[in-house]
Amino acid sequence: MKAVVMAGGQGSRLRPLTCDRPKPMVPVLNQPIMAHIVRLLQQSGVGEIVTTLHPMPEQVADHFGRGETWGVTMHHLVEDRPMGTAGSVARARALLDGTVVIISGDALTDLDVAPVVEFHRRRGAAATLVLKAVEDPSEYGMVITAEDGRVLRFLEKPARGQVFSDQVNTGIYVLEADVLSRVPPDRPFDFSKDLFPLLLASGQPLYGYLTGAYWSDVGNPEQYRQAHLDALRGQVQLPAAAEWLGYEVEPGVWVGEQARVAPGARLAAPCVVGPGCDVEDGAEVGPFASLGPGCWVGRGASIRHSVLWKGCRVGPGAEVRGAVLADGVVIGRRARIFEGAVVGHGAHVGESAVVSTGVRLWPDKQVPPHRHVSRSVVWAGTVSRAVVGVRGVEGLPGVELTPEMAAGVAGAFASLLAAESTVAVADAGGRAARALAAAAAAGAASAGARVVWLGPAASPEVRALLAGGEDEGPGGMQLAGALYVDQDDGEAGEAPARLRMWDASGRDPAPERARAVDQAFRRDEWRRVGPEAMGPIGPYEGLRRRARERYVESVAKRVRELLLALDEAGRSADGADAEPPLVGVAGPSSPGRDLLVAALQACGMEPVAVPVPGGGRKGTPGVVAIARVSPSGERVELWEHDGRPVAESVVHALWALWPGGPVVALPVEASDVAETVARAWGRRVERISPYAGHPSDGAGLTAADGVATACLACALAARLGRIEHVLLDGRPAPSRLELAVPVAWNEIGQVMRRLAEQLGATAEPPVDGLKVRHPRGWALVRPDALQPLVRLQVEAATLDDARDLLEQYAAYVRTASSPAP
DSSP: OEEEEEEOOOOGGGTTTTSSSOGGGSEETTEEHHHHHHHHHHHTTOOEEEEEEOSSHHHHHHHHTTSGGGTSEEEEEEOSSOOHHHHHHHTTGGGOOSEEEEEETTSEEOOOHHHHHHHHHHHTOSEEEEEEEOSOGGGSEEEEEOTTSBEEEEEESOOGGGOOOSEEEEEEEEEEGGGGGGSOTTSOOOIIIIIHHHHHHTTOOEEEEEOOSOEEOOOSHHHHHHHHHHHHHTSSOOTTHHHHSOEEEETTEEEOTTOEEOTTOEEOSSEEEOTTOEEOTTOEEOSSEEEOTTOEEOTTOEEESEEEOTTOEEOTTOEEESOEEOTTOEEOTTOEEOTTOEEOTTOEEOTTOEEOTTOEEOTTOEEOTTOEESOOSSSOOOOOSOOOBTTBEEESBTTTBOHHHHHHHHHHHHHTSOTTOEEEEEEOSSHHHHHHHHHHHHHHHHTTOEEEEEEEOOHHHHHHHHHTOSOOSGGGOOEEEEEEEEEOSSSTTTSOEEEEEEOTTSOOOOHHHHHHHHHHHHTTOOOOOOGGGOOOEEOOHHHHHHHHHHHHHHHHHHHHHHHHHHHHTTOOOTTTTSSOOEEEEOSOOOHHHHHHHHHHHHTTOEEEEOOOSBTTBOOOTTEEEEEEEOTTSOOEEEEETTSOBOOHHHHHHHHHHSSOSSEEEEETTSOHHHHHHHHHTTOEEEEEOGGGOOOOOSSOOSTTOHHHHHHHHHHHHHHHSOHHHHHTTTOOOOEEEEEEEEOOGGGHHHHHHHHHHHHTTTBOOOSSSEEEEETTEEEEEEEOSSSSEEEEEEEESSHHHHHHHHHHHHHHHHHHTSOOO
16 A cells, blocks of 8 residues: 655744754654654555655655665655645656555654545545544634535635534545546645545545544644643554653653663653753653753753753753753753743753743744843744734733734734735724724834824725725825724723724735734744835825715715615605705714714715713604714614614615615625515625625725714615614514623534534525524524634514524533533
């Protein structure tokens, strides 16, 4: 049997550990990861192995040679340029025939591939994917299979709101060699993104083999250290361990050849002391520690839950806790290295210095004695999990979302644009939003971007400026994107702020773009330019004025089109528009409120300040309707002239009335009332995911444009009377309820998979979450993107029906999150 070991990965998420070696050569218990894979294949009956190599290929080829000492025959193919996973394997087509095992050389597993090959042949499959249930499937490709294992659907690296299963693609495949003939020779081609969807679409038999074997893609330093802990616990059975691990001097303690352990030293199981190590009196190694060959541990030093590579030196009295040290790292006496820290090869941490949790030191860096390193522009950042999503990054200003973070995220965003691109920066008003926007402007400029400082502005007018597509930047340069900071209403110190990112068309970034910004920020790998190349930051008042003019003119034009259509349909009330109608505008001054006032005036209405209805206050005499928008202008509340609130479902219906083409794009959670209204006007609703970006039509009316929604509602109220009665033809608005059910992060994939299995036959095609229709209404279940919650939204004709649906689905989620019987 033949196998292909894909060993061409960059290992960029493991940096600085992979700065000087390819990821397959990163050691696990002092053996390269790929060595464990080669031994595993040899024990499973594979006699011939082809490797595909790209970065630093000589390290792999020199280590394994022709395979003589490994009991196999090996061929090494070097890619001159990345061709994707399937593209690289297809280059070995001349060496392959029959059934072939494909496996990554940089993942850790103890899978016996022989049963997988047997399963593959028994099913008559063209390709079989080895699947594994994981806690967080958002970093992998998800796969849905039928009961017999046949593959039904793929989704590559989903956003959290798109998770529908916890079964992921491990990158281990068994396939018939002839399927590689479908791989084009002249362009990059992946198994999961290209070849398998192609085979599935053409009706080829694709199967998934769900394994209970250990598997980890060792994608980042945390997973790398966890792989060591798992190996030391015996959770992964590494092949032929007795041949290379050393002598087990006591249960769970292995010591390599020519290692010296002083009588006064303490080794706590489980731990590995590599060959040639020297452990002094009073030193403590373990539990869960692995020392590479030739390490020295000074008197009184302590190493726990850590991985040390070859030739590290840990000085007397030093402490290493939950860290990874690459080759040749020197830790000075009484220095302390804390959990999650990663130190690149040749780095030197001085006496009594402290490296804080999560800090990464790049190779050969020097930490002076007594220095406390918690964050640096030279060494990679301290954030250990994804913080940037399609809606940007959010948190309490100054606590969770700091100016330093805003600058870093903005720098990462600008780094993904072409050099000297022009970026607009604006905020929704308020001191916190202004400070964060200023930090974002500085971060973008430090990455070489030319910054257009718009200052306080509403979100819709900034989006419209971008969507206009004209050369609006300084010197006539076209805007490449925008950064925007807004803050929720609420008590001071409790209202979160958001740093948003928009592309050149005014849309939120696609998930893969947001992920790229997040990775650049977390790795601290965003572009930093010298003093002469830093971009200018200019106020450009004329541009801000043109942005507002463009936006309000567009809104007014669309409102006039709608009113004309109403006139032609004979649906205007008698005496409508005899004089400019009064519209109540509630809420304090803000960019959103100011934009609403300007837009209402452009639409021929007269805005007047009124108090917010409620608390015993009725409507304001003389006004046709009352509106309040958020400081950013994205969120809106509406009241009828008598102070009665307009139902959320009616607000959704307003989106369907906005003049445009035959198709109106609405969020998946929008009310069915919107579809009813759209059909009445000869339009069709297309449900979209927020991760696909918001549609933009120049005016920017979307689910995130409260100003345009308010203008449309008030114009309809002036022309036709009560908004709600006219839009619903006198029928009561449906009832809508929401609930957030706490679910642990590591259970969300399981919950969504179980719900899909239970409700899949009645669910709508997935767009965003799981939406199920009932005779009484519908329910939407989807994970929260930022918190360990599953959010439920229901809509039904009556409040009682809505409550019943909400209780029913809350019970489904709680049951699905419980351990299987």
